[in-house]
Amino acid sequence: MPSIDALAERLSTYLGPDQVNLVRRAYFYAEQAHDGQRRRSGEPYVTHPLAVANILADMHMDHQSLMAAMLHDVIEDTGIAKEALSQQFGETVAELVDGVSKLTQMNFETKAEAQAENFQKMAMAMARDIRVILVKLADRLHNMRTLEVLSGEKRRRIAKETLEIYAPIANRLGMHTVRVEFEDLGFKAMHPMRSSLINRAVKSARGNRKEIVAKIEHSLANCLAADGIEGDVSGRQKHLYGIYKKMRGKRRAFTEIMDVYAFRIVVDKVDTCYRVLGAVHNLYKPLPGRFKDYIAIPKANGYQSLHTTLFGMHGVPIEIQIRTREMEEMANNGIAAHWLYKSNGDEQPQGNHARARQWVKGILELQQRAGNSLEFIESVKIDLFPDEVYVFTPKGRIMELPKGSTAVDFAYAVHTDVGNSCIACRINRRLAPLSEPLQSGSTVEIVSAPGARPNPAWLNFVVTGKARTHIRxxxxxxxxxxxxxxxxxxxxxxxxxxxxxxxxxxxxxxxxxxxxxxxxxxxxxxxxxxxxxxxxxxxxxxxxxxxxxxxxxxxxxxxxxxxxxxxxxxxxxxxxxxxxxxxxxxxxxxxxxxxxxxxxxxxxxxxxxxxxxxxxxAKDVTGEFNVELRVELEHQRGLIALLASSVNAADGNIEKISMDERDGRISVVQLVVSVHDRVHLARVIKKLRTLTGVVRITRMRA
Known part of the structure; x- marks a missing residue:
């Protein structure tokens, strides 16, 4: 069991003695506050806040986050007021503890509205200080590690909540290590049989693959040495939930997924990454269309790396990620990798921290625009699962959007007013439907008109929460x-x-x-x-x-x-x-x-x-109105073309057409025609009557 002394020793490697003492003080305060309370497992309750602080220490978080971790259940479970904490440890720590306390009320067993309301509280707390969510993620991680003591139903509920909300948030903040652990622990609690079957199969496959992995690793290391490049080559493990998702989503057998060998090469500088890419492409042939440069265009959560797939020895596919040590740290710990609060606090957020701030700002905007909390949580859940496409504005600016986004999503990403007044779009200089999904690398231009309004039909194809919320x-x-x-x-x-x-x-x-x-x-x-x-x-x-x-x-x-x-x-x-x-x-x-x-x-x-x-x-009534006609006529070649040209000649427009052959000679055609008024309809019917073989024309009504 971890002790406060062991934690203090770890913290002294990156925090000053005064800051370590403040964390100690918070621990002893929590120990006193939780005196007599025990966890389900029978351990003293204070072991939980201590474990949460240890998780944050792994991320090298600042002393205020660690103090909040020690005290995060004090307001909720011991009746000590926020004001008391503020006097003891300062306003900032009290605000963090208060923010985390509100999040603990998230409960998926209650009504959906209550769940969504609490999710809104999370957004507000994150907006004030993003460390709130980092403390909450660490709290949830320790709870997930100790789930066994709970009943089956409670385990599944907490696991579902973790997979739906907390794992995607960790991903959005670039915290790969935390996300992977959330997903694997959640998968094990939700589907214990599937998890253990895949786990056994993975262990067995790794044993069979050891020799091939060692050979590929050796040839990659030799290739780098021949070019005078220093770098660490390692086999990359696929995590259980990732394998399960691929098997379900792509309908692949386990053997197909495990047939791909994955390696990571970590070097010191960015330009070395591109030299390594050239070297491995000389060693094995690259697979066309499988190269991705996330260094030049980072993912929305700040992730950077070069990805390539090669044909290895005996035609075995090899996936390779090439990145610097700094990128490796960023990929694993995301926003926690370079914690800004370690500095004097006057600096502007940069890189990953700025992205996280931008995301939280976007969430707040969604909250203000959403009609109710359920609509808000629906929009945020969409934004928590981004598989990005990267498109360009006509001036060459890169926009990152979730996969499946359309020109309308793009328009709202540029500016709300552009989205609201959008009437058409050009994709790669050609006119395209607004509903067409965008592909990475496309240049998108929005055609807007003053006074134009959003179309309710857009809600059927937009993907981003921002577009959906603003249209509504x-x-x-x-x-x-x-x-x-x-x-x-x-x-x-x-x-x-x-x-x-x-x-x-x-x-x-x-x-x-x-x-x-x-x-x-x-x-x-x-x-x-x-x-x-x-x-x-x-x-x-x-x-x-x-x-x-x-x-x-x-x-x-x-x-x-x-x-x-x-x-x-x-x-x-x-x-x-x-x-x-x-x-x-x-x-x-x-x-x-x-x-x-x-x-x-x-x-x-x-x-x-x-x-x-x-x-x-009214006398000045405007617009086009649909009317349904039933036309019975003798069957003849080019029937549809004849009807269309007749309606067109009377300035009408066919919205829908269907044909039902009544017998060998007579055909029955159902037409939905748009007209201005009854006089216009009479002209259309008169024109249709001039066609040879027309037996009867009827206007359909209820």
Whole structure:
């Protein structure tokens, strides 16, 4: 069992005597605070904070992080207040302990909302001081190492949480060693049988491979020596969870994955890395398309290395990573490798630390924009699994994005305003669909237009949390303004029937109704009406204080302009178009759905003023409207082309077409055509009737 003296001795190698004494003081304070408390294993509780501090000492963390590690359960488990810690050890340490304490409340067994709320607390704590998450990762690592004493269900829950949240965070902060241990321990707890089977198979395979590994290692070392290059060559072990993920994700057999031999070459300088690359490419032939230069373009978490795959002796594939000692340290410990707080604290964050800060800043931005905590955690989880692609702006700036990202993700990564006003894109100077996944090395140019708005369909293909959150936010804002506008028109329509209007009603009469409905602003009330959550005539009656008296029905129908946006939709069952007699069905949360007057789907509520509203088309109605036609005609060659050219000749556009052959002679074609109004539809039908062999044309309705 580790002791405080052994830890102090280790710390003295990189911390000053005063700092080591502060860590000792924190230990004795924690020992006193946790006196009488024991872990599930029966050990005194203080062994846990001491073990957490040892993990941070392996990373050479600063004395304040180590003190926070010693005290991280004091607020949570002993009832000692944050203020007491602040007086004893200073504000910074107290803030770190408080931040870690909040994170311990993350619990995946509770409702998803509670889990997501706690994840938001984590983001806030990280934003204040990123050391919070490093102490939390060390705390979780020691808990994972001592999972055996817990029940099976609890073990699986903690392992699931670790694999879903903590391992990806360790990866995002570049902490490879911690991530690998999290994944292997989590895998063992979640799937003990699979873990032990793969472990046995790996041990057996390593025994069989010893000779080949030794030969390849020897030939690589000789190759470096021949070129006068000093470097350490070592065989690289694949970890169990990595093997399991490859077997599942790529549907490969165990033998296929273990057939690839992996080596790492560590040298002193960056230019030596490229000399080594040339030397190994001379020794064995490289596999085309398998070279990656993460030194020139580091990964998002700061990882740097050269990766290449070679055809070794007897055609055995060899994966090689070439990096400097500094890069090796960075790959293993990430943000903890060069802890900035060791310096005077005035320096600007650089390299990996700056990247981590940038990531946390991005998380905070997501949190502010997200509609709720569940939406926030969904966005962050997406960003925690980046398998990057690297693309260029037209000016040559490199942008790193998760795999599968599209031009819309790229646009939002450049700037929120660019994303919101994006209308098209050019990939490598050719016009391309916005939904096309980007490939590394592509140059992406965004075509934007002032006044353009995000399209709800983008949510089906964007990958980054930032794009998803900003699109949702913009759509909510757009929907709100359109709902307020429609709500105002609906309310004024009812008030007009009572010789009144919204402008004529005094503010003091509006406020009690807002209080009754628990709303803050008049806009919130109008939005509720526009969304169909409240009936305009009920609100009007309350405003006019005529509760006993039924208001007269609005005089004349409400005019539809076609520009109402997201809060007004056209029923797919009867596809109304300008010129058709229509009614509006107020649907809670959706706003108004426009139906044909004789649509069967609303026949039961047609005359209910609470549910339906008389509508008419405005004279200046704009837009294109879809209508479904059924065309029966004699079967002939080039049938589809004939129909398309006829619709086109009448300035219509075919949105969808399908054909159903009724018998040998007659074909039935279903067309969805976009038109401006009934007059335009009549022109399209008239044009179709001129085709030879047309038997019947019917407009489809519910």
């Amino acid at each position: 936010h913009a759509l909510k804002q757009q929907r709100r303004s359109e709902s307020i506008n429609l709500g105002e028109r609906l309310l004024n329509k009812v008030l007009t029937g009572f010789d009144s209007s919204l402008e004529q009603i005094a503010a003091e009469r509006i406020q009690p109704i807002l209080d009754e409905y628990r709303l803050e602003l008049l806009e919130d009330l109008l939005e509720d009406i526009g969304l169909g959550n409240r009936m305009a005539y009920v609100v009007a009656r309350r405003l006019l204080s005529a509760e006993s008296e039924q208001l007269p029905a609005p005089e004349g129908p409400l005019a539809i302009r076609g520009t109402e946006g997201l809060v007004l939709s056209y029923a797919k069952c009867c596809t109304p178009i300008p010129g058709d007699p229509i009614v509006g069905h107020l649907s809670a949360g959706k706003g108004m759905v426009v139906h044909l007057e004789d649509c069967r789907n609303i026949s039961e509520i047609r005359h209910n003023p609470e549910k339906c509203l008389q509508l008419s088309w």
